[in-house]
Amino acid sequence: MMNDTDKKLLEQIAELHGVPNGSYNIRKNGESIARNSTADIEIIPKKDKNGIDIFVKPGVKNKSVHIPVLLTDGGFKDLVYNDFYVGKDADVIIVAGCGIHNGSSSDSAHDGIHSFHLEENAKVKYVERHVGTGEGSGGKIFNPVTKIRLKKNAFMLMETTQFGGVTNTVRKTSATLGEGAKLSVKEKLLTDNSERAMSVFSVKLSGKDSSAEIVSRSVARGNSFQHFKSALVGKNKCFGHVECDGILIGNARISSTPEIDAAHKDASLVHEAAIGKIASEQLLKLMTLGLDEKEAEDTIIQGFLE
Numbered sequence: 001m002m003n004d005t006d007k008k009l010l011e012q013i014a015e016l017h018g019v020p021n022g023s024y025n026i027r028k029n030g031e032s033i034a035r036n037s038t039a040d041i042e043i044i045p046k047k048d049k050n051g052i053d054i055f056v057k058p059g060v061k062n063k064s065v066h067i068p069v070l071l072t073d074g075g076f077k078d079l080v081y082n083d084f085y086v087g088k089d090a091d092v093i094i095v096a097g098c099g100i101h102n103g104s105s106s107d108s109a110h111d112g113i114h115s116f117h118l119e120e121n122a123k124v125k126y127v128e129r130h131v132g133t134g135e136g137s138g139g140k141i142f143n144p145v146t147k148i149r150l151k152k153n154a155f156m157l158m159e160t161t162q163f164g165g166v167t168n169t170v171r172k173t174s175a176t177l178g179e180g181a182k183l184s185v186k187e188k189l190l191t192d193n194s195e196r197a198m199s200v201f202s203v204k205l206s207g208k209d210s211s212a213e214i215v216s217r218s219v220a221r222g223n224s225f226q227h228f229k230s231a232l233v234g235k236n237k238c239f240g241h242v243e244c245d246g247i248l249i250g251n252a253r254i255s256s257t258p259e260i261d262a263a264h265k266d267a268s269l270v271h272e273a274a275i276g277k278i279a280s281e282q283l284l285k286l287m288t289l290g291l292d293e294k295e296a297e298d299t300i301i302q303g304f305l306e
Helices: 004-014 280-287 293-305
Strands: 023-028 031-036 041-045 051-056 061-066 069-071 077-086 091-095 098-101 108-118 123-133 140-142 145-150 155-162 168-177 182-191 196-205 210-220 225-234 238-248 253-262 267-277
Touching: 004 069, 004 098, 004 123, 023 041, 031 041, 041 061, 051 061, 069 077, 069 108, 098 108, 098 140, 108 123, 108 155, 123 140, 145 155, 145 182, 155 168, 168 182, 168 210, 182 196, 182 225, 182 293, 196 210, 196 238, 210 225, 210 253, 210 293, 225 238, 225 267, 238 253, 238 293, 253 267, 280 293
Parallel strands: 023 061, 023 069, 051 077, 061 091, 069 098, 077 108, 091 123, 098 123, 108 140, 108 145, 123 155, 140 168, 145 168, 155 182, 168 196, 182 210, 196 225, 210 238, 225 253, 238 267
Antiparallel strands: 023 031, 041 051
C-alpha cells in the first residue's frame, strides 16, 4: 500500500512509522488509502465534495486523530475540505499536514481547507506540517486554509511547520473567538532558493476576556521571499499579541505587515517584529568550538526554529 517514499513522507509530516492507533484517515493522490473511526472520534466522508467530517464526542479526553496527505504523482493537484466538530469539554490532538514528492516537470499542489468548530470548554492541539521533496523541476505547492470558531472558554493550540522544499505557499488562517476563548499559534517556516511563502492571519476577538497569541519564527535563505500579514480586531475586552521573528541568509527577504484594530475601549493589542541576519559573534562562538561556518549556521537555525 505504501512504498519507501510514502513512509518517509509520513514520518516527516506526522511522525508515523505506519498506520496509527485510534482514528485516522490517510490520503494519497486524491484517494483515501486507510481510514478508521472509533467510538470517540468518527470520520465520515463528505458526499458533495472531496473531504471528511470528523466528529469528536463531548467529554472525550486524551485521544488523537491523524489525517495526513501524501502526493507522489507528478503534476497532481488536490483539493480537500475537512471539517472538525469538537464536542463540549473534549480535549484531543489532531495531526494533519501534507508531503509532496515531485520528480516531474509539472507542478504538484495540495489545497487543504480545514474548518474547526469547538464547543464550550473544548480543547484542541492541532499539528500541521508540510514538506516538499523530489528532484523534478515541477513545483511543490501548498495553499492551506484554516478556519476556526471557538465558543465560550474553548482553547486551540495550532502548531504549523514548513520544513523546506515548498516552492510556493499561501497560508491563510482566520478565527473568531467567543467569551473567554483562547487561541495560540506557533508557526515555523523555512524557505530557500527562489521559494515564496505568505502567511495571512485574521483574528476577531469578539467575546469578553478572549485572547490570542500568534508567534511566527522563520528562516529565509538564498533568494527566497516571505511575507507575514496579521490582522487583529478587538471587539470586546480582550488581549491579542502577534510576534514575527525572522532570520535572513544570503539575498532573502522577509516582510511583516501588521494591522491592529481596537474596536473596543478595553481591547489590548500588541504587534512585535524582528528581522535580521545571524549575528557574527554567534557564528564565531560556535566556530571556536570546532564547527565550520555552515555547521554553525545550521545549529543556530535549528535552535531558532525549535
